[in-house]
Amino acid sequence: MKQRFFVTGTDTDAGKTLVSSALLHLATASGKGTIGLKPVAAGCELIEGELRNADALALMAESSxxxxxxxxxxxALEPPIAPHIAAVDAGVRISADRLQAYINGALMRKYDFALVEGAGGWRVPLNDRESLATLAQLLQFPVIVVVGMKLGCINHALLTVEAIRRDGLQIAGWVANTIDPEMSEFDRNLAWLTQVMPAPCLGVIPHLSEPLASEAAAHLDITLLD
Structure with a gap:
């Protein structure tokens, strides 16, 4: 059975790409046909004359x-700013239905496990009327929430979950990603989140000096998504 998920985070730099890459790493290692997509990315670099984004390249590296x-x-947008602002400056039109068409085209391939990674948090705008949440609603994929473990993460996590559920989508699981190694009362914050989040915790990723997908994968349990 095909598995398809939309990956969002509690904030920019919560660790969406690290978690997405790690989940793809695990699924690929289990012999599944895997695809990771990053439909819109701001913060790209010119490589051999074409814009490339590090997050998208990381997903490609772990996809089979x-x-x-x-x-x-x-x-692909060059400046590392909000996508809707970068798009206006670049004269690029972004819409949820256009992104959905790109995703549907990529998923014409035969696959077992696919991830669509958002940008920033749940309500990041695409244009004056739509956000990435609009795209997620069109796709109707279960959502994986990446919680960046730092001061304030409980509020960010609960607001994100509330918005996702209000938009009518299922939360498949969540991951605690340690972005602040000096976070006070880490264990108590994690215990509270585990108690109140309406989906299984897929794992707790410690602060990694070198955030490699293979290292992060060792702390995740992909079978909880079955």
Missing amino acids: IELSYSQVNPI
Whole structure:
């Protein structure tokens, strides 16, 4: 059975790409045909004359099914700012239905496990009327929430979950990613989140000096998504 998920975070730099790459790593290692997509990315660099995003490249590295870069990241924007602002400055039109069409095209390939990674948090705008939440609603994929473990993470996590559920989507699981190694009362915050989050915790990723997908994967249990 095909598994498809939308990955969001409690904030920018919560660790969506690390978690997405690690989940793809585990699924690929189990012999599944895997695809990771980053439909819109701001913060790209010119490589051999074309814009490339590090997050999209990380997903490609852990996917077993080879796609072209433009299939993985069809909207690539250079400045590391909010996508809707970067798009206006670049004269690029972003809409949820256009992104959905790109995703559906990429998922025409035969696969077992696919992840669509958002940008920033749940309500990051795409244009004056739509956000990435609009795209997630069109896709109707279960959502994986990455909680960046730092001061304030409980509030961020609960607000994100509330918004996802209000938008009518299922939360498949969540991951605690340690982005602040000096976070006070880490264990008590984690225990509270485990108690109140409406989905299983797929794992707790410690602060990694070198955030490699293979290292993060050792702290995740992908079978909880079955």
